[in-house]
Amino acid sequence: MEMAEKLIREGKAYVDDTPxxxxxxxxxxxxxxxxxxxxxEENLKxxxxxxxxxxxxxxxxxxxxxxxxxxxxxVRDPVYYRCNQTPHHRIGAKYKVYPTYDFACPFVDxxxxxxxxxxxxxxxxxxxxxxxxxxxxxxxxxxxxxxSRLNLVYTLLSKRKLLWFVQNGLVEGxxxxxxxxxxxxxxxxxxxxxxxxxxxxxxxxxNLNLMEWDKLWxxxxxxxxxxxxxxxxxxxxxxxxxxxxxxPDDPFVRIVPKHKKYAGAGEKxxxxxxxxxxxxxxxxxxxxNEEVTxxxxxxxxxxxxxxxxxxxxxxxxxxxxxxxxVKTTKLKLTWLPESDELVKLSVVDFDYLIxxxxxxEDENFVDVVNPCTRKETPALGDSNMRNLxxxxxxxxxxxxxFRCDVPFLRPQKPIVLFAIxxxxxxxxxxxxxxxxKTK
Numbered sequence: 001m002e003m004a005e006k007l008i009r010e011g012k013a014y015v016d017d018t019p020x021x022x023x024x025x026x027x028x029x030x031x032x033x034x035x036x037x038x039x040x041e042e043n044l045k046x047x048x049x050x051x052x053x054x055x056x057x058x059x060x061x062x063x064x065x066x067x068x069x070x071x072x073x074x075v076r077d078p079v080y081y082r083c084n085q086t087p088h089h090r091i092g093a094k095y096k097v098y099p100t101y102d103f104a105c106p107f108v109d110x111x112x113x114x115x116x117x118x119x120x121x122x123x124x125x126x127x128x129x130x131x132x133x134x135x136x137x138x139x140x141x142x143x144x145x146x147x148s149r150l151n152l153v154y155t156l157l158s159k160r161k162l163l164w165f166v167q168n169g170l171v172e173g174x175x176x177x178x179x180x181x182x183x184x185x186x187x188x189x190x191x192x193x194x195x196x197x198x199x200x201x202x203x204x205x206x207n208l209n210l211m212e213w214d215k216l217w218x219x220x221x222x223x224x225x226x227x228x229x230x231x232x233x234x235x236x237x238x239x240x241x242x243x244x245x246x247x248p249d250d251p252f253v254r255i256v257p258k259h260k261k262y263a264g265a266g267e268k269x270x271x272x273x274x275x276x277x278x279x280x281x282x283x284x285x286x287x288x289n290e291e292v293t294x295x296x297x298x299x300x301x302x303x304x305x306x307x308x309x310x311x312x313x314x315x316x317x318x319x320x321x322x323x324x325x326v327k328t329t330k331l332k333l334t335w336l337p338e339s340d341e342l343v344k345l346s347v348v349d350f351d352y353l354i355x356x357x358x359x360x361e362d363e364n365f366v367d368v369v370n371p372c373t374r375k376e377t378p379a380l381g382d383s384n385m386r387n388l389x390x391x392x393x394x395x396x397x398x399x400x401x402f403r404c405d406v407p408f409l410r411p412q413k414p415i416v417l418f419a420i421x422x423x424x425x426x427x428x429x430x431x432x433x434x435x436x437k438t439k
Contacts, residue, residue, distance in 0.1 A: 001051070001097070003107055003137055004062055004081055008043045012136045013080060015046035017060045027076045032068045036077070050083055053096030058083040064103075066132055074129040078102045106130045110139035121146045121206060147204040152211050154352035155180050161365055165353065170369070177405075177418055178350045178373055188350070189393055189403035189420030194220035210358055218423025224393050224401060229258035229265040231385055232295075232334050233345055233396045236378040240283035241338065242316040244300060247274035251337065256296060258384075268384040270296060273337040277380065282333050283313045291324055292331040295397060299324030334397045341383040344414035347402070349375050378414070385415055393420070 007013035016023065016035040026033060049057030062081035070076060080103035087093045099107070109117050124146060131141050149157075156162060157180055165171045165179075175183035186192065198216045251273040259265035276294070283305075286292060291301045301324075304317040326332070336342055356368040381396075388394065388404040395401050396417075406416035 001081075004099070004103070005044070005047065007064070007080075007136060008047055008062070009040055010136075011040060011065065013043075013062055013064050014038055015043045015050070015060050016063050017046070027068075027073060030069050030076065033063070033077070036065065036068075050081065050097050053083060053085055057096070058085070064133060064136070066129070070128075072125060072128050074102075074126045075132055078129060102126070102129060103133065106133040106139075106142070107137060109142045110134050110137065114142050116143045116145050118145050118147065118204070120149045121208070122149060145204070146206055148206050148208050150199075150202065150211060151209065151358075152180065152213055153357045154354055155213075156354060156359070156365055164366070170353075170373075178353055187403070187405065188418055189224075189401065190216070190220050191223050191393075194223050213421065214423040216423075217421040220420070221401065221422045224420070225395070227259070227262050227265060228393045228395050228401065229268070230260075230395050230397055231258075231268070231382055232336055233347070233379045233381045233399060234277045234334070234336050235279050235281075236344075236380055238280040238312065239277045239380070240280055240313055240316060241275055242278055242283075242300070242302070242318060242335070243275050244318055244320050245274075246319050248272055249274065251339070268382070270382070271337040271339055271341070272297065273339065275338040276335045277338060278316075278333055278335050280313065282331065283316060285331065286316065290331070291321060291329050292333055293326045293329040294333055294335050297335075298322035299326065299329060332398075334399075336380060336382060339383070342380045343383060343385050343408060344412070345379040345381045345385070346414040346416045347377045347379050347396075347399075347419065348405075348416060349377075349419040351375070381415065388415060 004013065008015070014033075014036055015038070016033050018026070018033050018035060023033065025031075046057065046060050047062065050060050050062070051057070060083070061079050063077045063079050066075045066077055068076045079100050081097050081099055083096055084098045085093075085096060088095070105117075127144055130144065134141055151157070162174075162179060162181070165176075166173060171178055174181055175187050177184055177188035179185075182192075182195070185195070194216065198219050201219075202211075251271050253269050253271050255267050256270050257263065257265065258268050286302050286305065288305055289301065289303065291299055293299050297320075299321045300318050301321050302316050302318040305313060306315040306317075308314050351370055351373045353370055353373055354365060354368045355370050356363075359365055359368065385394075386408040388407050390404055390407050392404045392407075393401065394404070394417075401420040401422060402417040403420055404415065405418050406414075408415050
């Protein structure tokens with residue numbers, strides 16, 4: 001406020017009561033305000049009215065006296081101060097006037113001793129204004145270093161546009177895993193370390209670029225893959241029983257590592273039974289008398305395939321062939337024991353919020369909102385997943401990486417797992433329900 005008054009006294013700023021729409025038109029047309037040549041005394045009088053928040057004062061604003069004919073419209077007498085009667089969330093109604101960004105940024109940067117101001121290139125046209133105002137204030141110039149904004153495909157980064165999704169109930173909130181907020185992508189399963197690595201690799205480029213998300217998620221995979229525990233899941237719908245005639249009559253349990261190459265992931269209990277569940281997609285890809293590998297167990301030979309009237313596989317019969325070589329089999333199958341100990345899962349994958357890769361400036365984002373951005377697939381998981389905590393990252397063998405959003409609470413309430421992209425293939429494709437249905 002002292003600086004604003006100093007500029008008024010020096011004739012470098014004036015108080016203007018021109019209606020806002022008329023002022024905007026005059027700035028566009030390069031027409032000087034009728035208030036531009038008011039006396040310092042008149043300007044100070046109106047400034048005091050603004051500070052008091054009087055009826056007369058609220059009709060006014062303080063403008064810098066720069067150059068109304070400059071081709072760069074940002075230096076056509078920008079507004080420095082406006083009245084605002086809304087109580088401030090920290091200091092209440094102490095002040096009735098507040099500075100604009102155009103006035104506050106050059107002042108604060110110079111006053112606080114900033115040497116280099118880093119800001120995105122979208123403000124390039126305001127650089128002349130920034131330097132002009134600092135010169136009028138009597139400060140040395142702060143060096144502006146520009147960098148381009150990071151733009152991502154199928155992504156809105158404007159807080160105003162993201163707010164629309166929140167207000168219209170299309171997302172859960174600012175931490176929704178579909179949102180490009182730090183909270184959102186962390187809830188999706190991104191590690192902060194991966195985000196930092198990704199940003200450092202970009203550097204402070206001035207080139208406008210449109211980035212794919214793949215590189216960020218691939219960086220994340222390199223961090224989580226070496227350490228995250230492995231678990232097993234089978235899609236619940238149309239899952240198929242494989243009965244092994246020479247399998248164990250009495251189920252037995254083995255303690256095996258959760259990650260074969262990282263002991264720190266801990267151990268898990270695997271139950272071996274005569275009847276096991278496999279995914280429908282795996283069942284339909286097996287031929288009679290084919291030898292397959294049951295992961296973490298050994299080989300088996302499928303002797304019989306039962307189908308219903310519509311040709312859907314309903315049951316498999318076979319024998320264990322543990323002496324067989326895993327190197328000779330084409331199919332490596334994940335499986336779960338037929339057991340009451342299995343836990344219910346809800347595997348969730350997400351799509352982009354908009355259907356267009358890059359939104360043009362004149363396009364309305366509402367016209368390209370994606371109507372289906374959340375897909376849920378019911379599944380069954382191994383009993384060890386009861387111990388998952390919210391935020392834990394894991395790999396479901398042959399299905400991808402996931403973050404636990406809702407842990408085990410009770411048997412009928414499923415554990416909710418959010419699919420983490422790996423930079424290559426969307427997990428939902430591997431979790432497709434038979435016949436192309438999604439849940």
